[in-house]
Amino acid sequence: MSRVDELVHMLGQSHVLTGEEAQPYTVDWRGRYTGQALAVVRPGSVDEVAAVMRWSAAHRVPIVPQGGNTGLCGGATPDSTGDAVVLSLARLNQVRSVDTDNDTMVVEAGCILQSVQQAARDAGRLFPLSLAAEGSCTVGGNLATNAGGTQVLRYGNARDLVLGLEVVTPEGDIWHGLRGLRKDNTGYDLRNLYIGSEGTLGIITAATIKLYPLPVAQCTAMLALNSVEDAVKVLSMARQGFGAALTGFELIARNCLEGVTHCYPQQRIPFDGPSAGLPWYALLELSDSESAEHARERFEAVVGEAIEAGVVADAVIAENITQSKALWHLRESIPLAEKAFGKSIKHDVSIPVSRMADFVRTTNAALQSHFPGIQHVIFGHLGDGNLHYNVARGDVFSEADLLDRQAAIYDVVHDSVHQFGGSISAEHGVGQLKRDALPRYKDPVELALMHRIKQALDPQGLMNPGKVLAAAKH
């Protein structure tokens, strides 16, 4: 029997894809990485996942786990050898249980994020993980990459939203770890080791996730600011004034808003006069457990204080849900509107908030000195210290010029990030894209420890090879 026939025997003809059927699973959605696969398998249960893993271990066949295939770093795309089997979790898509008294829900890895959010809402609860790809990405992928998104400031990353896991090891053993406990100090934290390991240590097949009360009201405001320093000061005032009710704080450079209104003329910057010409804007969101009026009062108090202190130049507080949505829509349109600047080189970086202003100033200057006339397109989740620091060609470079300089631009930005104590991947992970940059920036002791863990949990090196870490040195 051929390898593929063995898989068909195990899972049935319709759940083993090859040839053209397999093709969509072997290229990432942005078309940056194209690979080959021996086959794509779609097991329908954790026991079938375990069977595939035992088969993989016996025959030394590499496995590439895949969720919604919406990753940004090529982490779910096989290499070009065609040796690997892509293991799609798409059929493990059940909400196994909802426990409102415990504020938990058990969901399988293949559940689409949006359907999990909806299942929580149906139970009168909030599952706060929220990101652009939520209509297609899966919980398993979210956990494998420790996804971030717009609610991290209040609720944390994907990691912070999980209590328990079910995991299949490379040997095909099942760890039944779906505990719904907020406190459990009986040994090493395997849960957090698998979360964020991008499928290189084992396969997450289900998770016990945390639910929260739905907010009673939300209120949004946009602030016009003179500097990143002022944005950091307002953030500090908002944390103090709103406590845990502060659920969003986004920083936006003016040219990003101009890009949006250029691409989508029906949208507008909500300021007139000199305020419309300031260099920076911030979008704040407050989630209130009392009422819309109460949310607005609190907003007015803190923003009023910030204006009086000269930290905020101007402010618009949404009067209603429609206005609130319009403000968020401006922010959410930025990634699409970036095409106004032509192709750009994107960076997903984090910096301690206190060093953010210095980082932006220093990095802008470094780029200008290396590439005079290049354009900065900067926005991000300031509340988390996470900046999408993107670089466009401006008036002086052609697209080809810019792409020729891609590696050099990465180095200038990432070197600066490193110098300011930051991370070169805040929320997208490592995958293939940043794997070879890791040794340049990662503490060598840390990198060596990561290799030891990889060797301990995947001694045959079959789990998503070539992702996160280069092949282990034996």
Next chain:
Amino acid sequence: MSRVDELVHMLGQSHVLTGEEAQPYTVDWRGRYTGQALAVVRPGSVDEVAAVMRWSAAHRVPIVPQGGNTGLCGGATPDSTGDAVVLSLARLNQVRSVDTDNDTMVVEAGCILQSVQQAARDAGRLFPLSLAAEGSCTVGGNLATNAGGTQVLRYGNARDLVLGLEVVTPEGDIWHGLRGLRKDNTGYDLRNLYIGSEGTLGIITAATIKLYPLPVAQCTAMLALNSVEDAVKVLSMARQGFGAALTGFELIARNCLEGVTHCYPQQRIPFDGPSAGLPWYALLELSDSESAEHARERFEAVVGEAIEAGVVADAVIAENITQSKALWHLRESIPLAEKAFGKSIKHDVSIPVSRMADFVRTTNAALQSHFPGIQHVIFGHLGDGNLHYNVARGDVFSEADLLDRQAAIYDVVHDSVHQFGGSISAEHGVGQLKRDALPRYKDPVELALMHRIKQALDPQGLMNPGKVLAAAKH
């Protein structure tokens, strides 16, 4: 040169203790475990810690890390062979830096928790970790055991309060991981692996911890309840009504309060008439970012609703700080007042909140059927699903009878915990005390993975041997 002379040569005479000077470090504070040590060393810097570890690795000398020596499971006490060196972190007690804009602080492992709380307050911030031993325990010990305490409901365990670590490996390498980043997806989560590993994988020498805004006001209430079911319902209403402002929810059985007023007659149960005779009480705390009046209004709204729904029988809301402190003092006096019941067998367990009432009913019945007349002394952090389910001799057993039955009582309670999907150590860790119970309750795949990680990160088995895991099977 003798081994001890080598240590003296490395650290100086005054930082290497032997004989009587070493004795306080070789017994746990409750006097349950007594060990022997080759010596106690008190390095004064991370480089000195690394030097001791290199020496330990070269000569295969086991190392027992120790903080404030306030642990409850014997995790910091050496065994009786006298082969090990106790490594005290007490001299690494500096607050290295405070960054209010980033809401972080870098503290060394030997800092006393209370001094860290104070340093945060001096900077106008809250470090929320808070527990009974805070005047003597150290941050290093808190992280090694992933300490819990009274603020977990809102702020999480020690693990949730840390962004970065500095760790010395068993080989004496230093991982410089003191990142102050809220988002960093560049590889495996080593931070959470070391946190909670009880010194069996390496030595945490410093941490970057998270700071929060100080609450503007706090309000406390005590509720009288007919059942644990009702307590769970009120918890759900309080979560919904207060959101993240709910910072405490403690459950207390009436006999615990009676024990307190028996031992400390100046304290009183704040209810009269039938409410004073109900079986259960709950202590709620709300932390408000606005004002004392606002906190009280919110409290009255939610408690009023709960009374109307028949879920709360009676309620006392503290009028001022003095009354609030008196209510907390009642709760905090329980562990000391337990002596009113004679010696007791203590359990630190967690259960999904939704199964708590069933767990208490079932476990009480099981104990009564095995040991008729035995007494239950139950209180704990209901908001976290964490119960201190203690068992006293009642009127029918002598102390000796009770202690004779200790192992059997552990088994009845822990078997029940296991049956209800709970954990036999919610916040105290494993240490020596619960090490041999682990294989009875832990998923065997999980336990095997823990052994693999131990083997990968401490291949010579020199880090705190015999704690958490039994010696690895080679």
